[in-house]
Amino acid sequence: MHFKHSIAAIIVIFALIFGTKTFFSDLIHVGSDDHLTLAERIQPFGQVYLEGDIDVTAIKAPVKTATKARSGEQIYTTACTSCHGTGVLGAPKFGNKTDWAPRIKRGIDDLVKVAITGVRSMPPRGTCMDCSDDELKAAIEYMTK
Ligand code: HEC
Structure with a gap:
């Protein structure tokens, strides 16, 4: 009798722990950025580039397309x-x-x-x-x- 009670209590405790765990992880996971890694989610909005960090010559200036002369x-x-x-x-x-x-x-x-x-x-x-x-x-x- 006593033993059965303990089993039941353990099951209840497990159920509670498991239940709250999914409850909280659901809370944390709401949003459309599920696919992002934690690092991506907490990264700052802006990024600072110092001279030489990026190869500016690789950035192509918008090509001015040879526009046809207007009439x-x-x-x-x-x-x-x-x-x-x-x-x-x-x-x-x-x-x-x-x-x-x-x-x-x-x-x-x-x-x-x-x-x-x-x-x-x-x-x-x-x-x-x-x-x-x-x-x-x-x-x-x-x-x-
Ligand atoms: C804000 C008003 C205004 C706009 C917009 C304007 N014009 Fe004029 N334009 C004038 C006026 C006023 C004269 C007369 C100037 C004078 O002889 O005192 C004039 C004169 C001219 C003349 C004769 C200049 C001469 O040597 O006698 C030409 C050519 C001309 N405009 C071309 C254009 C073209 C092409 C455009 C559009 C791309 C244009 N204008 C838009 C006001 C305007």
């Missing part, structure tokens, strides 16, 4: 139309012969040059800072047609 129409509609569409600040209007004729006489190269530097209320590059000279030229040809 004169594309440049005009994104960068120039705001002023040249309606003649804001006295800008020569799109396709307006009277506005453009005296300017065209000076030649396209001169117009491109002025468009690059800007003049009076005409901002440098017509505010299109990533426009190539050729794209500006195309935009001018488009709006002087």
Whole structure:
């Protein structure tokens, strides 16, 4: 009788120990980073690299892909139309012969040059800072047609 009680008590104790153990390990293991090692889980957010730690030459600079030149129409509609569409600040209007004729006489190269530097209320590059000279030229040809 006494012996049976001891067995029962031991079983209860084991059950308790085992039960609480799984209970706590379940608590600890919640989360989606189960697959991480302990070291990974407790590592600091940032990492410090000292000169020479990493081979910087191995890091490739983002390659500027040879972007296809945008059309004169594309440049005009994104960068120039705001002023040249309606003649804001006295800008020569799109396709307006009277506005453009005296300017065209000076030649396209001169117009491109002025468009690059800007003049009076005409901002440098017509505010299109990533426009190539050729794209500006195309935009001018488009709006002087
Ligand atoms: C903020 C308004 C504005 C924007 C944007 C603008 N322009 Fe102009 N542009 C002007 C004004 C104003 C003039 C007239 C300047 C003058 O003769 O006093 C002008 C004049 C010009 C001229 C004639 C310059 C000359 O020598 O007579 C060209 C060419 C020109 N713009 C090209 C462009 C192109 C190309 C774009 C777009 C990439 C552009 N502009 C965007 C305001 C603008």
